[in-house]
Each structure stands twice: as C-alpha cells, then as structure tokens.
Amino acid sequence: MKSQDIRSKFLSFFEAKKHTIVPSAPMVLKDDPTLMFVNSGMAPFKEYFLGNGQPKNNRIADTQKCLRVSGKHNDLEEVGYDTYHHTLFEMLGNWSFGDYFKKEAIAWAWELLTEVYGIDKDILYVTVFEGDEEDGIPMDTEAYDIWKQYIAEDRILKGNKKDNFWEMGDQGPCGPCSEIHVDIRSADEKAKISGKDLVNKDHPQVVEIWNLVFMQYNRKANGSLESLPNKHIDTGMGFERLCMVLQGVQSNYDTDVFTPIIREIETITNKDYGKDDKVDVAIRVISDHVRAVAFSIADGQLPSNTGAGYVIRRILRRAIRYSFTFLDQKEPFIYRLVEVLSKKMGTAFPELKSQKQLVENVIKEEEASFLRTLDQGLVLLNRIVEETKNDIVSGEKAFELYDTYGFPIDLTALILSEKGLKLDEKGFNEELQKQKNRSRAASEMSTDDWVVLVDDIEQEFIGYDALEAQVKITRYRKVTSKKDGDMYQLVFNLTPFYPEGGGQVGDKGYLEDVHGDVVYLVDTKKENNVIIHFAKNLPSHLDESFKAVVDAKQRHRTESNHTATHLLHQALREVLGEHVEQKGSAVHSKYLRFDFSHFSKLSVEELRDVENFVNSRIDGKLPLIEKRNIPKEEAIAEGAMSLFGEKYGDTVRSIRFGQSIELCGGTHVKNTADIWHFKIVSEGAVAAGIRRIEAITNDAVKEFYHENNRAFYEMKDLLNNAKEPVKALQNLQEENANLKKQIEQLLKDKAKNLKGELKSELEEINGIQFLAKKIDLDASGIKDVSFDLGSQHDNLFLLFGTENDGKALLSCYISKELVASKGLNAGQIVRDLGKYIQGGGGGQPFFATAGGKNPAGIDEALNKAKDYIS
Structure with missing residues (x-):
C-alpha cells in the first residue's frame, strides 16, 4: 500500500465517523511561548483542551507536521542511527473535545488497524497505565477492560x-494513555523471545505506532492533579x-516515504x-533532515542564529557535516533533494510546491x-595541532x-584521531x-497556577x-525569571489591548482603580x-x-507602521x-521591518520607486x-492575500x-494620510532569495529629517558655509587622496633607506x-622590510618593535629554513614576548x-629575543 493511500484511508475512515478533516497547521508556532515548533499532533489544539476556545466540530482528524529536536521531546541524536526516529514526522490523529472517550477511541483504533489496514492481530500489543501511588493516580482499569474485548489479555501490558x-x-x-505496539520480527526471532518482553525497550522491529491519550486531569503548578470538567481524546x-508495517519492510527508511530521496542521494554522491x-x-x-528543513522554511522559518531559526540551522548543519565527512561532499547538494521531496509530498502539503x-x-x-566554515575550521584546527x-x-x-566558529566536535575528534592525537x-x-x-x-522561569x-x-x-474600557480582572498568576524578576500576568473580562501577533508588537498602557492608583502594563501577549x-x-x-487605558501615542505609531507594511x-x-x-x-x-522573496539587491531607482509608490x-x-x-x-475571492506559515480560521478579517x-x-x-510619510532606511539580504527592508513613518520620519537637517548645517559650517557643499566635499576628498599617495611614497622611501641601514646591523649568532631593533x-x-630582507638573506631572525598612538607592536620574521631546521615558531615567540607589552598575538x-x-x-622584549637562538 502506497504512503498516499495509507494517509488517505486514515482520513476517510474518521470522516465516516463524523470527524471534520482539517489541514495540517504550520509547524512553526507563532503565539505559544511554551513551544517553538509543533512537536505533537495535539499542539495546534491546545486552546480547546484548556477551554480557551471552541472547535467548529467536537470531532476532528488530521495529519500534522511535527518537529522534535529541542526541549523535552528531542530525538535529534537518534536520527540516522536507528531506523524509526525522525526530526520531522507526520502524526495521524483523531480528536474528541468533550465528546466520545475511551470506548470509541479504542474500538475505532482496533477497527482501522485490523480491518481497514489488515494488520495481523497476532503481531499487536497494547499498553495501559498501571497507576502511580506517589502521584495518587489509580490504574486505568477502564481502558484495560475495554481492550479485553479485542485482544488476548496476555497482550495487554501495564506501563509505568x-x-x-x-x-x-x-x-x-x-492523562493516562494506551499505546499500540507492533512486532514485525521474523518467526524465528519471535520464537526466541516474546514480543511483550521487547515493548518499550527501543527494539527497532517492536515499535509503538499509535498512542491513545485520555485527557482527564489538569496538572497544577504544585504538582497536584484535578479532574477536568470535560474529558478529551x-x-x-x-x-x-x-508505512513501514503496511509495506512489509524493516525500516522507515525502506518505505516509499524515503526511498525516492535516498535514491537521489545515491545518484548525486555516487555512494550506495x-x-x-x-x-x-x-x-x-x-534524507530525514532535508524534510525538516524544507518544511520549516516553507512554513516561514528561515535558518538564523537565534530561537527557532537556530534549531533549523543546527539540523541542516548536522546533515552537511555528515555529507562532508562520510559522503565526501565538498560542494552544496542537499538543496537538490527538494525537487524529489516536493514531487513526493507536494500533493498532501502544497506549500512545498509553492x-x-x-x-x-x-x-x-x-x-x-557552512562548508566555508568547515574549511576555515580545518585551518584553525591545524594551527591548534601545530601548537599542541x-x-x-x-x-x-x-x-x-x-x-x-561552529566547527563540529565530532569532526574535531575524527580529524585528531587520524593525526594520532586525542581530544x-x-x-x-x-x-x-x-x-x-x-x-x-x-x-x-517559574510559573504559578492561575x-x-x-x-x-x-x-x-x-x-x-x-x-x-472598564474591566474586571478574571484571573492572574505570578511568573518569576532571572531576566525580568517577578512579573504578573493578568487576564481581563474584556480588553482594548492588542496582543503581540502577526509581527505587531503588543500594546502598553495602564490600569487605574477608583482610588486613582495606577498599575502600568508593560506588554500584551496571546497564549x-x-x-x-x-x-x-x-x-x-x-x-x-x-x-484599562492603552498608550495611544505608541498604538498610533505602531498602526502607522503596520499599515505601511501593507502598502510596502x-x-x-x-x-x-x-x-x-x-x-x-x-x-x-x-520602525517597521519587512522580509520578502526577491533574487537580487534593489537598485537605487527601485528603492526610490517603492518609496514613491x-x-x-x-x-x-x-x-x-x-x-x-x-x-x-469570500475574502480570498475578493483578492485578499494570505501568507504562508500563518494559521487562519474559517472566518477572517480583511484589511483594504x-x-x-x-x-x-x-x-x-x-486613513493612510495618518501615516504622514514613509522612508526606507535600509535594504539588505537576510538569506538566499530573501531581502529585508527597514523603514520608518510618522514621528520617526520627522525626527529623521530633523537629524539630517542638523547634520547638513554642521557639515556646511565645517566647510566654511560653502555655497555648494557637495562640490566642496568632493574637492576635499580629492585633496585627501593626493596627500595619501604622497605619504605612501614617502613611507616607501623611508623603508627603502631603512632597509640599507638594517642590513649593516645584522649580527651572526x-x-x-x-x-632585534625598535624602528x-x-x-x-615593517612587514615589507622584513620580507625584503628575507629574500636577500638565509637563516634570518628578525624582531622589530614599534610604537604608534600609544600602542606597542612586535613583529617577528624567521626564515622558513630556520623554522624547519631549528623548530623556531614566530607565532609562539610573539605570544611569549607579548607579556612584556601587556598584549598578545600570533x-x-x-x-x-x-x-x-x-x-x-618593547625594549625588554627586544632584549629577550636573543635567548631563542643563543
């Protein structure tokens, strides 16, 4: 059964069970401070479990893109070494929000696996929660009794x-959960050891395929549990x-989810x-990592040095490192796999195609x-080896x-071992x-209960x-962090404060009570x-x-910038x-910042045209x-643009x-007139094919022109109030360039004359x-003189000292034949002598x-130079 059919059968099955099929949410989370990425199928539905929102249907099914590479759920280091862990994976799921519970969830799981997919009942095991005395949670006997209707009791295992x-x-x-495990080992292997003894033991052919979670408790900050008012699945x-089970293979990588990518890697690298x-x-x-990186970029998360972007960069660099070390790939090639990935998964996930x-x-x-970084790292590592x-x-x-420098430690260890060194x-x-x-x-950070x-x-x-507006505080909690100290989070029954989202900063303002006491609100977010x-x-x-009063001036400036991004x-x-x-x-x-897809730097004319528009x-x-x-x-039909990576509901708000x-x-x-004026202050690259414009509007533009006007008159004053200041500045630049040329020539003549003096002062030891001399x-x-002398004399050892702007400089030249025959090292020598001038180098x-x-x-350092050769 092909992977597309497997996915389709799952969604069709639950659609027949009156579930609404919803598309996968973007993998990169925008308004959940507890997660960078969707790491499980339930993450996009957290608000429903918490009672902060109402789904359009109490029964939902989907296939969700998930990423597990950081935090509690981190599979990164296992990826590649085993056959069933991944960074990015699809999670097929069905959900009940206060509707059906354990009976239906278990019955339908069994029906789908054994009747629709036709999996042999004799290779399946299930687990149920055995209870926890310390936490005061009883065994899930309800799930145990339901499972007895479908599977032999000796295949129902109690889990911790x-x-x-x-x-x-x-x-x-x-809440407790019930896992379904499958044993795809050969008959001979099963005869040696029972599958029940390998469940949850990280065996590559006895693996969990489905987890049924019964949400029935709420964990409080003090660790205690309380029952939820509504139970969820x-x-x-x-x-x-x-796919591995249904396609009869022993590894996820042998399924048609991965084989097209693996074949392409073989073709490009000439490795089998x-x-x-x-x-x-x-x-x-x-083959795993390219999926994670491609989906993340398609969902709007570019590689970077911070936050979620750093995670994506780390995944990609891990892939590059393996290709560099074990596939001998010194040129970019992973990007070429995106074509295959797009063809394979673009129908289910159209963002890959677009x-x-x-x-x-x-x-x-x-x-x-990163390949350039690896090359630089090799040079630095060789230097470290020389100095060891x-x-x-x-x-x-x-x-x-x-x-x-970002040089991988495992690559360092590998290279050192090849050189006979240890790390x-x-x-x-x-x-x-x-x-x-x-x-x-x-x-x-610590967070109290609400x-x-x-x-x-x-x-x-x-x-x-x-x-x-007049508001009531409905709940609050205390949050303590090293960065911000004690902070209080307040929820109102209604609020005029806009929460951070869609790129827009959250509102600030204050609360005032009937006594005139004021509490300042420093930020607003949505969770x-x-x-x-x-x-x-x-x-x-x-x-x-x-x-509750919003800071009107800040809101207006922010609104001006937000509207300007639409016009931009x-x-x-x-x-x-x-x-x-x-x-x-x-x-x-x-200010505003706007990132957009474009292949080249904008010309002065293009920037002017954009500003004018x-x-x-x-x-x-x-x-x-x-x-x-x-x-x-309806909004899309009217021409409204939607953005990739954004999560939209069935109803939306359009801005024209x-x-x-x-x-x-x-x-x-x-009204756009409220913006007053728009000014681009910078344009540059963020990543390949992504440009960034930073711009200002309103009061910031007024300040910009005020500062430029002040600077202009200061410059004009320095130019003796020249009638044509630009021309006067050009004349100064030309005069300065001519003077620099004259100084360079004088210094060359000085060095030439000095070289003759220095030759006569050479001492043979x-x-x-x-x-060793101060010059x-x-x-x-100094470098030019040293190398000129070196071209004329063998076995040369020079140490020069000089003073410039209150700073000291030592320069050491040693003929290469001396380096080879005597083991002298200029880099080590200047590091040793650097202590006399309270500095260092190499x-x-x-x-x-x-x-x-x-x-x-300087003089003491020069005096010590002779010690290295005497």
Missing part, C-alpha cells in the same frame, strides 16, 4: 508513568512507522546505500556558508572551535556544561474600536487564545473594576513583480475598509486600503643572521605579530 501517562508540560491537561499515530554503516547513517541523516524555489535557494546558501606540545588537544581549545573530551564537556548552565540560568477571581467568563477583545497583560506589580484591590508589500509586487511574497515582518512603534498612497488619503468575521473563501487587500488581525490607521614604521612597512611560524598597551616594554 514514563510510558503511559501523557503530559502537555509541567502544567496543564494530562488525543491520539497520535506515527505515519512513517505505519546498504553497503557501509557510516555511509548508511549519513544518508539516513540527510515555496520550492525559495526552499532550494535558502538551503543552497546555507550549505555554501603533547598528544592531547585541550578541551578548552576544542570548545572555542565549536562555540566561536580532552572531559575538558570539552566541562566547557559545554558551563555554557549550558549559563544559558539555563538566564532562561530559568488564581481565578471570576470563573467561566469568555474574554472579549475590543481593541479595534476602543483604546480604553492559547487568551490575551495576557504583563505588570510588574499587582493592583491593590483585585476585586474592583479598573479603567503592494509596492514591491508592483515595482519588482508578482513573485514577491512577504516572508516575515516586525512592526514596532519606532507608498507615499503616493499616503497622499491619496485612502480610507480603511475593514471586514470582520467573513468566510475565508485602495487596491491593497490582506488577511490581517493587526491594528491599522483609519650560531650561523643565524639576527637583528619607526607602521605594521605594513600568526604563521615564519611571520607573526603581537600588539599591546605598554610601549615601555
């Missing part, structure tokens, strides 16, 4: 809390593992899969960049190579742990129409469909009514072409035409200014032409320099 109690996190909905079946363990691991790593060119461009650029006095390379130096792994791990401890301490003041009130957002307001302290009278998007498509698509934005009160719409005084809660299909129409939940000016030349002149064995802040130590 680790395996059979599912929790969303340290707090929140949770949350199931997740690993699509790749199911299945003949060499190291090559096989590398091919599995690459974003294919972008995904290829970004991966190719990342590959090229014994056969052990210090963990501190290896960590610096890893942390500062101080203990020292490296100690440095790594120090870094982790620093990072963990910086991000450590204190509920008013129960069962659905929150209302009124921020599109009002900037202040699982609830708008949360952040305050440094709690109001004194929590049970009273408050006047339209302008770029008009000036550059329809291929331009928004790839990210940040809308603050002081936006400002013409501002001058046109276009009114805001807003439509709320309209069907998404003239011909610019977009789906958007942010706040906007009532033990067959070495030696000179009056800059670093470039370089090549034949030429090196050291800088320091103590010119008075």
Whole structure:
C-alpha cells in the first residue's frame, strides 16, 4: 500500500465517523511561548483542551507536521542511527473535545488497524497505565477492560508513568494513555523471545505506532492533579512507522516515504546505500533532515542564529557535516533533494510546491556558508595541532572551535584521531556544561497556577474600536525569571489591548482603580487564545473594576507602521513583480521591518520607486475598509492575500486600503494620510532569495529629517558655509587622496633607506643572521622590510618593535629554513614576548605579530629575543 493511500484511508475512515478533516497547521508556532515548533499532533489544539476556545466540530482528524529536536521531546541524536526516529514526522490523529472517550477511541483504533489496514492481530500489543501511588493516580482499569474485548489479555501490558501517562508540560491537561505496539520480527526471532518482553525497550522491529491519550486531569503548578470538567481524546499515530508495517519492510527508511530521496542521494554522491554503516547513517541523516528543513522554511522559518531559526540551522548543519565527512561532499547538494521531496509530498502539503524555489535557494546558501566554515575550521584546527606540545588537544581549545566558529566536535575528534592525537573530551564537556548552565540560568522561569477571581467568563477583545474600557480582572498568576524578576500576568473580562501577533508588537498602557492608583502594563501577549497583560506589580484591590487605558501615542505609531507594511508589500509586487511574497515582518512603534522573496539587491531607482509608490498612497488619503468575521473563501475571492506559515480560521478579517487587500488581525490607521510619510532606511539580504527592508513613518520620519537637517548645517559650517557643499566635499576628498599617495611614497622611501641601514646591523649568532631593533614604521612597512630582507638573506631572525598612538607592536620574521631546521615558531615567540607589552598575538611560524598597551616594554622584549637562538 502506497504512503498516499495509507494517509488517505486514515482520513476517510474518521470522516465516516463524523470527524471534520482539517489541514495540517504550520509547524512553526507563532503565539505559544511554551513551544517553538509543533512537536505533537495535539499542539495546534491546545486552546480547546484548556477551554480557551471552541472547535467548529467536537470531532476532528488530521495529519500534522511535527518537529522534535529541542526541549523535552528531542530525538535529534537518534536520527540516522536507528531506523524509526525522525526530526520531522507526520502524526495521524483523531480528536474528541468533550465528546466520545475511551470506548470509541479504542474500538475505532482496533477497527482501522485490523480491518481497514489488515494488520495481523497476532503481531499487536497494547499498553495501559498501571497507576502511580506517589502521584495518587489509580490504574486505568477502564481502558484495560475495554481492550479485553479485542485482544488476548496476555497482550495487554501495564506501563509505568514514563510510558503511559501523557503530559502537555509541567502544567496543564494530562492523562493516562494506551499505546499500540507492533512486532514485525521474523518467526524465528519471535520464537526466541516474546514480543511483550521487547515493548518499550527501543527494539527497532517492536515499535509503538499509535498512542491513545485520555485527557482527564489538569496538572497544577504544585504538582497536584484535578479532574477536568470535560474529558478529551488525543491520539497520535506515527505515519512513517505505519508505512513501514503496511509495506512489509524493516525500516522507515525502506518505505516509499524515503526511498525516492535516498535514491537521489545515491545518484548525486555516487555512494550506495546498504553497503557501509557510516555511509548508511549519513544518508539516513540527510534524507530525514532535508524534510525538516524544507518544511520549516516553507512554513516561514528561515535558518538564523537565534530561537527557532537556530534549531533549523543546527539540523541542516548536522546533515552537511555528515555529507562532508562520510559522503565526501565538498560542494552544496542537499538543496537538490527538494525537487524529489516536493514531487513526493507536494500533493498532501502544497506549500512545498509553492515555496520550492525559495526552499532550494535558502538551503543552497546555507550549505555554501557552512562548508566555508568547515574549511576555515580545518585551518584553525591545524594551527591548534601545530601548537599542541603533547598528544592531547585541550578541551578548552576544542570548545572555542565549536562555540566561536561552529566547527563540529565530532569532526574535531575524527580529524585528531587520524593525526594520532586525542581530544580532552572531559575538558570539552566541562566547557559545554558551563555554557549550558549559563544559558539555563538566564532562561530559568517559574510559573504559578492561575488564581481565578471570576470563573467561566469568555474574554472579549475590543481593541479595534476602543483604546480604553472598564474591566474586571478574571484571573492572574505570578511568573518569576532571572531576566525580568517577578512579573504578573493578568487576564481581563474584556480588553482594548492588542496582543503581540502577526509581527505587531503588543500594546502598553495602564490600569487605574477608583482610588486613582495606577498599575502600568508593560506588554500584551496571546497564549492559547487568551490575551495576557504583563505588570510588574499587582493592583491593590483585585476585586474592583479598573479603567484599562492603552498608550495611544505608541498604538498610533505602531498602526502607522503596520499599515505601511501593507502598502510596502503592494509596492514591491508592483515595482519588482508578482513573485514577491512577504516572508516575515516586525512592526514596532519606532520602525517597521519587512522580509520578502526577491533574487537580487534593489537598485537605487527601485528603492526610490517603492518609496514613491507608498507615499503616493499616503497622499491619496485612502480610507480603511475593514471586514470582520467573513468566510475565508469570500475574502480570498475578493483578492485578499494570505501568507504562508500563518494559521487562519474559517472566518477572517480583511484589511483594504485602495487596491491593497490582506488577511490581517493587526491594528491599522483609519486613513493612510495618518501615516504622514514613509522612508526606507535600509535594504539588505537576510538569506538566499530573501531581502529585508527597514523603514520608518510618522514621528520617526520627522525626527529623521530633523537629524539630517542638523547634520547638513554642521557639515556646511565645517566647510566654511560653502555655497555648494557637495562640490566642496568632493574637492576635499580629492585633496585627501593626493596627500595619501604622497605619504605612501614617502613611507616607501623611508623603508627603502631603512632597509640599507638594517642590513649593516645584522649580527651572526650560531650561523643565524639576527637583528632585534625598535624602528619607526607602521605594521605594513615593517612587514615589507622584513620580507625584503628575507629574500636577500638565509637563516634570518628578525624582531622589530614599534610604537604608534600609544600602542606597542612586535613583529617577528624567521626564515622558513630556520623554522624547519631549528623548530623556531614566530607565532609562539610573539605570544611569549607579548607579556612584556601587556598584549598578545600570533600568526604563521615564519611571520607573526603581537600588539599591546605598554610601549615601555618593547625594549625588554627586544632584549629577550636573543635567548631563542643563543
């Protein structure tokens, strides 16, 4: 059975059971601070489990893209070494929100597996929760009794809390679960040991394929459990593992989910899969990782140095590392696999097709960049090897190579072993742990339970129409972190505060009670469909009514920038072409940032045309035409643009200014005239095929022109109020260039004359032409003189010192024959002598320099030079 058919049968089965089939949510999460990525099928539905939203149907089924590479659920290091762990995987799931429970979930799972898919009942095992005395949770006898109707009792296994109690996190909905495992070993292997003894023992052919979670508890901050008012079903079946079972193979990588990618890797690299363990691991790593990276980029997450972007970069670099080390690939090639991936999965996930060119461009650029890093790392590693006095390379130096330059530690260890050296792994791990401890301490946070003041009130957002309102605090909680200290999160019954989202910053403002006491609100965010307001302290009278007031000036500036991003998007498509698509934005009160797909740097003329286009719409005084809660299909039919990577509901809000129409939940000016003016301040590359524009509007533009005007008059004053300041500046530049040429010539003449003097001062010691002297030349002149002398004399040892702007410089030149015959090393020598000038440096064995802040130590350093050859 082909993978497409397996997926289709699952969705059709649950559609017949009155489930609504929903598309996979974007894998990159935008408004859940507890997760970077969707790491399980239930993540997009958290708000329903928490009671903060209502699904359109209490029964839902889907296939969800998931990524597990960080945090509690981290499978990254297993990927490639076994046959069933992945970074990106599909999770087939069916959901019940307060509707059916264990009886139906178990019955339908059994029916689908054994009757629809035809899996032999004799190769299946199930587990149920055995209970936990410490936590006060009884055994799940209800699930046990239901399973007895379908499967022999000796195939129902009792599992511990680790395996059979599912929790969303340290707090929140949770409950016992029942796993279904499959044993696909041969008859001979089964005769030797029973499958029940291998369940949850990480056996590659006895694996879990489906987990049925029975959400019936809520975990509180103090660790205690309370029963949920409504019980839910949350199931997740690993699509790749199911394909392995139904296609009769022993590895996920032998299914048609992966084989087309593996064949393409074989063709490109001229390596055969299945003949060499190291090559096989590398091919599995690459075939898995390209899926994770491609889907992430298609969902709007580019590789970067922070947050979710860092995770994606790390996955891709792991793939590149394996291709470099075990497949001998020194040029980018992983990007070429996107074509195969798009053909294979583009029907189920159309974003792969529509974003294919972008995904290829970004991966190719990342590959090229990291391969350059590996080349640089090899040079640095060779230098470390040269400086190693014994056969052990210090963990501190290896960590610096890893942390500062991104050079993989396993590659360092491999190269060192080939050179007969060892790595101080203990020292490296100690440095790594120090870094982790620093990072963990910086991000450590504790969150108390919500204190509920008013129960069962659905929150209302009124921020599109009002900037202040009378509100009640319905609940609050305390959050403590090293970064922010104590902070309080407040929820109101209604709120005019816009929460951070869609690139727009959250509102700030204040609460005022009837006594005139004020509490400042420093931020607003949305978590699982609830708008949360952040305050440094709690109001004194929590049970009273408050006047909630948004900072109107900041809101207006932010709205000006947000509306400007819509006009900018339209302008770029008009000036550059329809291929331009928004790839990210940040809308603050002081500036806006807009990322978009485009293949080249914008010319001065293009930037001017874009600016003029936006400002013409501002001058046109276009009114805001807003439509709320309209069907998404209707908005799209009217021409509204939707963005890849954004999660839209069945009803949406459309924003129109003239011909610019977009789906958007942010706040906007009532008329484009309110923006006043638009000014681009920078344009540059973010990644291959992605450009970034930063711009300002309104008060920031006024300040920009004010500062430029002030700078202009200051410059004019320096030019003696020249009538044509630009021409006067050009004349100064030409005069300066001519003077520089004259100075360069004078320095060359000075160096030439000095060279003759220095030749006569050379002293022969033990067959070495030696000179240590303080001279009056800059670093470039000293280098030229040293190499000129070196071309005329063999066995030359030079040490020169000079002082410039209160700083000291030592330069050491040693003939290459001396380096080879005497073991002298200029780099090591200047490092040793650098202590006299309170500095340090390095370089090549034949030429090196050291800088320091103590010119008075130059003479002592020169005096010590003779010690190296006498």
